[in-house]
Amino acid sequence: MTIVDFFQQSAGKWLSQRTSQNLSSMQSVAGTTDLWIEPLGADDREVVELQSKYGTDPALFQCGARIRWETKPTLDNRKESGATILVALGSKDSPQEGKLLQKSTLSPTTVGASRYTIGTDEAVTLITESDTMYAEERLWFASPNLRLRTSFIKHNNGTNLASFCSEIRMGNA
Template structure:
């Protein structure tokens, strides 16, 4: 599976149920998010713009994604909860197409433009690694099936506390199970082939 396959499989609306463990305090926090994702082709103006923001040649990008989210966590102190949006772009390494640079308009752990790393691992999981000025984060995404995406993340603050999260994300805009009588799309067929179904 290629990294852009994750973005294409992630297109649509999702409900994310999230549990975050605040490790130093030995406490867990529950939350719910609504996520909307759209895959972007390499020549999309948003991909070109974020490449230019990071002073990287846009012709090196293979595509990206636009992601919006809105929801709340149990410890939220205001009515706005967790909401935001970001643009992502993938720039693969020249000799290693399964890994490369991940350009973000907005980071996962800090609200600043940032360049991280991505890699598709041997279990067809997408791993994202980002180093910030005050912390680092590691995220891993994988699909048990086409309508369920799982995600783990850890955030380590330099000289401070760490958090670990697990998310189960369910697609809202497609049937919850595969309809064997309906023809699969090319992307669905590729997914089932990769997963050995």
Template sequence: MNIEEFFELSAGKWFAHRTYTDLISKTSEEGKSELIIKSLPIDHPGVIQVCQKYQFDPKQATCSAKLYWDDITKLNQKKTGSMIIVLIPSTESPLLGKFLHQIPESNVSLHLPGSYKIGEDEALTLYVRVGNTYLEERLWFASPNLRMRVSVAKNAGGVSYTSFTSEIRMSDVTTK
């Protein structure tokens, strides 16, 4: 599977169930959310803006998407948001590349792109550094309608949190 096929398979509306563990405070929580992944054309204004932010030519991008989430924790606190992601393949291998992203509502300013890798097992691994924290997220399909995700955050003190998410496709059609 290449990155384009991974994103084509990811497009749609998903129900996500996440378990999050903070290893520093030794607390866990769970959350449920609706996730919508919609492919964007490379000439979309949001894609162009993300590429310019990271100083990449949008013509280098191989695929892009907008993710919307509506997260309801067990405490009934509603968290919604969106993110645009753009993937630029490496000239050395189509299984490696740069991961560009922008969360419009976030105050976090990222100056360095992340990276991605498609493994022999067809799992997508994303690597991102935010300040002194290194984030790694691995995504794979158990079936076309069941996607899994594992995230780990590391800093100088070691692993600070981890999460596991299962995502079940609700529909192929996005409406946003």
């Protein structure tokens, strides 16, 4: 599997069921979110802007996606929504590794970059690091319409979060 294959297989509408655990306070939170994943080409305005902001070589472009999300309201939380633009850039050294640029509507002036690797088990691992945190997320398909995701986030202040998501394809984007 390549990153392009992964993005193409991820396209569509998904129902995501998430359980998160704050490992420091031992608090658990569960929630449900609708996701819409739409492929973006190299000529998409937001893709071009994000690559320009990072000064990346357009020849390294592999694929892009717009991910829109909307949480389902619960007794404790109100409905929230947002979107993220992702741009996958390949590595000159390995087709199974690269960089993932991202921009979120939650913080439109903040852009970020992660590293991705694709294992022999066809799982995609994303690693994001900053001065204040380390995050590792692993995504894989159990079947064409069932995607699984785990993540671990470690903050410098001692807070550690772990989560598991099962995502069921509900249709086309």
